[in-house]
Amino acid sequence: MSMNKKLVDMINQIARNTAIQGDERAIAATADHVRKFWDPRMRAGLMAHLADGGAGLDDIARAASMKLAASNAPEVHNAD
Amino acid sequence: MLIKETDYGTPASVSKELVTLTIDGSEVTVPAGTSIMRAAMEAGTEIPKLCASDMLESFGSCRMCLVEIEGRNGTPASCTTPVSPGLVVKTQTQRVKDIRRGVMELYISDHPLDCLTCAANGDCELQDMAGAVGLRDVRYGYDGANHVFDTQANLPNTNFLSKDTSNPYFTYDPSKCIVCNRCVRACEEVQGTFALTITGRGFDSRVSAGMSESFLASECVSCGACVQACPTATLSENSLIETGQPEHSKVTTCAYCGVGCAFKAEMRGEEVVRMVPYKDGKANRGHSCVKGRFAYGYATHKERILKPMVRESINDPWRETTWDEAIGRVASEFKRIQNQYGKGSVGGITSSRCTNEDVFLVQKLIRQGFGVNNVDTCARVCHSPTGYGLKTTFGESAGTQDFDSVEHSDVILVIGANPTDGHPVFGSRMKKRLRQGARLIVVDPRRIDLVKSPHVSADYHLALKPGTNVAIMTSMAHVILSEGLENTDFIKSRCDVAAFEEWRAFVMRDRNSPEAMEAYTGVPADEVRAAARLFATGGNGAIYYGLGVTEHSQGSTTVMALANLAMATGNIGRPGVGVNPLRGQNNVQGSCDMGSFPHELPGYRHISDVATRTLFEADWNCTLNPEPGLRIPNMLDAAVEGSFRALYIQGEDILQSDPDTHHVASGLAAMECVVIQDLFLNETANYAHVFLPGSTFLEKDGTFTNAERRIQPVRKVMSPINGYGDWEITQLIAREVGLDWNYQTPIEIMDEIARLTPTFTGVTYDKLERLGSIQWPCNEEHPEGFPVMHVENFTRGLGLFMMTDYIPTDERTGPRFPLILTTGRILSQYNVGAQTRRTDNVVWHEEDRLEIHPHDAEQRGVNDGDWVTVRSRSGETALRALLTDRVAPGVVYTTFHHPMTQANVVTTDHSDWATNCPEYKVTAVQVSPSNGPTDYQEEYSDFAEKSRRIVAVDAAE
Structure with missing residues (x-):
């Protein structure tokens, strides 16, 4: 399984498990989860995938990814 | 010195009401419901006894503990007579002396007098009681009926039963039995298996396992409670029979499951004579299981690796080398790889089988020494x-x-x-x-x-x-x-x-x-x-x-x-x-507490928290990376993808224990430097470049934290035969990469943990020595620990209800994979089996079997014991079937204790949404008859054998 496919599956799964809280909170919770638990290179991979169109991302996951991209969280650098 | 817990004869009463009575002229105050025997012992007077033990309810059969009570008739048994206010008890009168001596004479008339060559010599309650009652003569001799000799007057003695040596760890010698029932009661009351009974009546009374079966063939689970309860040599550990009585002991903590039983390691020099559960251990209260009690022989197993080894590629044989070269190789490779692939290309896995101190140092090395948070532990895949x-x-x-x-x-x-x-x-x-x-x-x-x-x-x-x-x-x-x-x-x-x-x-x-x-x-x-x-x-x-x-x-x-x-x-x-x-491994709670997760510093504080980071940075004199690191599955993904290249693994066998073996193998194979610190060449070591021989829990000081948050001491009882305790090995690496570490003992490591972790502030080795164990949080508010949490408030303040929406797993059954495979454990084996497979525990579980319901088996033409293949979307493996209705139709089950089973070739990479904990418990599979192991199993077996080749190097090197 490609790295991107895996990252997409992972964030979709987080999104599905937070969806019950309603879109707004689910998006925030998903973004926060990724921010807290994903290594920078995983987040960078997600950002790159999003920039490429983000194929496969569910709605909440996509919105969360966009929120992450917009938050300009401490710079995400590859493998460092 | 041998540690001996006081035996009060009967269990403590929990009554709050107090009763005062007089025993041998002294006033004694005890809780209502206490036996006279216990009250006397609490006052310092030991009444003779054989069938009584404070691990068991009183029984009143041996007639040794008789006393006289003023104003009452007869000579009541002190073990079954509760105290009452104002009683005046005499424990030693001519009348009870005569009775006790007479009873003892009868016991000894049917007991061998081979004390000098007896395994219990020096630790025999019968011998002690014969001394206590002043037995000087046995008037009855052995000429009558007895259980002692196999022949009598040149004829076979039908009362004689020979020894039962079926259990690999202990021997039952019926000739030494005094029918005190302690073993039977221990099996019932302490263990709860009910495997033992007394058959027959009167002179025919015999201890019997199951329906007069051998111990091994019976329901006995070999917990050792009966052996511990036996006052004579009727039930003795084989190690005691072989070695002799121990001369000193230390209290330590079992290195198997998360219960964390306290044991006395009873020693002769540096040789373990036996492990005896410690009655004052608060997790186990004097009980044990077959693993902790008996399965410690792996520590000296011939396959244990004692010298560091290196190799250029995983296709080469191992080459034995010096610690200097091996440690030098780790340091130089990790540095080279970081230079070449970036800082984040290295990481470590801490061991939930190692001590808190061992674990703390590994995560410190990764964070302080390599500047990354790529550290994880086996809790990733369990809790x-x-x-x-x-x-x-x-x-x-x-x-x-x-x-x-x-x-x-x-x-x-x-x-x-x-x-x-x-x-x-x-x-x-x-x-x-x-x-x-x-x-x-x-x-x-x-x-x-x-x-x-x-x-x-x-x-x-x-x-x-x-x-x-x-x-x-x-x-x-x-x-x-x-x-x-x-x-x-x-x-x-x-x-x-x-x-x-x-x-x-x-x-x-x-x-x-x-x-x-x-x-x-x-x-x-x-x-x-x-x-x-x-x-x-x-x-x-x-x-x-x-x-x-x-x-x-x-x-x-x-x-x-x-x-x-x-x-x-x-x-x-x-x-x-x-x-x-119920936590899996002995120190999985501790390894989590010690900051083994890539997003957390010790004490579960997120790495992004500036205040926490500042605290550690000041103490460690370094700058910490504020970003979460990779979890184990992410490390493997990153390895395959190319950004992760070196891994230091302390005491874990991820190739066998982690799901989707093919994926783990490809991740490991992609790395340039895999360092294994372990007792044995485990499965993961097939992909390793440096092997650092680790130490067992018997060979180092430290602490484990069990599932109750109980921090308990691990005490060194023998020198590490590999040369170093695990914390020392990590320190060698740290010093080689330029860190100024100077820990002389694990005490200093615990002091550092206490200094940096709010829930451990009050923990010291002195306090552990004094209290025996401490349940964290241990701090100013709770100086002696905290047994039950969230009493007044939740730790977070108010308890938070979370909506728990059911979302079915992506792992679905269907026409191709109609059954669900789930996995689990068995009593006699532990985790990947690296330890227990190297003990006699294999007599209970030689191989992993696939449990399948007879209905599913019949549909597939599978008979009990047949080889079957189990195929999932991830892979396939073969093992033998066990037909049972323990599993429902549609569900199959196996254990994963043996590497050849390759159960994890079948499990998938689905995982928990929040933590990436693998979904071991649900894999859609098909089961079909087969002739034997799969090609992959055969190939793997060859590969594993090849990768375990070792080239010895001359001592002159």
Whole structure:
């Protein structure tokens, strides 16, 4: 399984498990989860995938990814 | 010096009422219900006894403990006579002296006088009592009927029974039995197996395992309780028979499961004579299981690696080398790889089998030395959802109770755990409470022993389909709320009410009713309703759970569902209740506490928290990386993808234990430097470049923290035969990469842990020495630890109800993969089996079998014992079938203790949404008849053998 496919599956799964809280909170919770638990290179991979169109991302996951991209969280650098 | 606990003869009374009486002229005050024997012992007078032990209820058969009581007739047994106010007791009168001596004469008339060559010589209660009563003569001789000699007057003696040596660890010698019943009672009362009985009557009375079977063939689980209870040499450890009596002992902590039993390592020099459970151990209260009690021989097994080894490529044989070269290689390779591939290309895995001090240093090395947070531990694959779920709802990543708590439980809910196999000593304590009348709800796809075993049976067994825990727990909550059975006072005063109201609205939806969920769970709604009512109304309700909860795609959600259930029913914050994870490995709680997760510093504080980071940075004189690191599965993904290249693994065997073996193997194969620190060339070492020989728990000082948050000492009883304790090896690496570490002993490491971790502030080795053990949090507020958490408030303040939406796993059954495979453990083996497979425990479990329901087996033409292949979307493996109705139709089950089974070739890379804890418990498979191992198993076996080649180097090197 490609790295991107895996990252997409992972964030979709987080999104599905937070969806019950309603879109707004689910998006925030998903973004926060990724921010807290994903290594920078995983987040960078997600950002790159999003920039490429983000194929496969569910709605909440996509919105969360966009929120992450917009938050300009401490710079995400590859493998460092 | 040998440590000897005082035996008070009968168990302590829990009564609050005090009674004063006079024993031998002195006034004694004890709780009501105490026996005269115990009262005397508490006052310092030991009344002779043979059938009594404070581990067992009084029995009154040996007639040695007789006393006289003023104003009463006869000579009552002091063990069965409770104290009452104003009694005047004499423990030594001419009358009782004569009786005791006469009784002893009868005992000895049917007992061999081979004391000099007897294994119990020096530790025999019969010998002691003969001395205590002044036995000088045996008038009866041996000429009459006896059990002692195999022939009598040149004729075979039909009363004689020869030794039973069927159990690999102990011998039953019937000729030495005095029929005190202590072994039988220990098996019943302490272990709860009921394997032993006394057959016959009068002179024919004999201890019998099962229906006069050998010990091995009987139901005996080899816990050792009978051996420990035996006052003579009738039941003796084989190691004692072979070696002789120990001369000193140290109290230490078992290195197997998360129960954390305290043992006395009884030694002769540096040789372990035997491991005896320590009665003052608060986790086990003097009990043990076959692993901790007997299976320590791996420490000196011939396959243990004692010299460091290196090799250029994983296709080369290993080359033995010096510590200098091996450590130098680790340091230079990690530096080279970081230079070449970036800082984040290296990481470490801490061991949940190692001490807190060992673990603390590994994560410190990774963070301080390599400047990354790529550190993880095996909890990733077992209880990471516990950490996440309990932290979210309660505010603390740990179980809420101590093990003693179960003695106060009225309803016990066991979900996804098999305590009698996985956590046997706690299982025995739970069974004891169940025999006293506590009610039991088991939620498990498989009929575990607790569902029906001697004198224990579950009120409800909700045999759900694997993967539907959330559905069933939420529907139990639905019943409780819809029938008004919740504890409103608790919810209002202790929990976040807004979150509760939101949760209530969610739970009350029709789709969460047991009737609606039945389609997913397969459990009749009526049973769910009845079980929910029992849990909510039956008194103190306690939840115990294991990996059957966590190892799912919704593992964290289920943990939160359990927390919801406990809060909704007010079952938090006092003895007898709580949410209790039964943790897998001996120190998995500790390894999590010690900052083994890539997003957390020790004490569960997020790496992004500036204040915490500053504290560590000041102490460690470094700058910490503020970003979370890679978790184990992410490390493997990153390795395959190319950004992760070096891994230091302390005491874990991820190739065998982690899911989707092919994926783990390709990740490991992609790395340029894999360093294994372990006792044996484990499976992961097939892909390693440096091997650092590790030490066992017998060879180092330190601490383990068990499932109750109990920090317990591990004490060195022999020099490490590999040369160094594990913490010393990590320190060697640290110094080689330029860190100024100078720990002389683990005491200094614990001081550092205490300095940097709020829940450990008050922990010192001195205090551990004084108290025996400490349950964290241990700080100014709780200087001696804290047995039951969340008493007044939750750690997070108000308890937080979380909505637990059931989302079926992506792992689906279908025409190609119609069965669900789930995995688990067996009593005699431990985890990947690296230790237990190198002991005589293999007599109980030579191979992993696939449990399959006879109906599914018949459809496939599979007979009991046949080889079958198990195929999933990930891979296939072969093993032999075991037909049983323990599993429901549609479900198959196996253990994963043997590497050749390759159970994890079949498991998938699905994982918990929150923590990436793998979904071991649900894999869609097909089972079909086969002729033997798969090609892959054969190839792997060849590969493993090849990668274990070692080229010895001359000593002159």
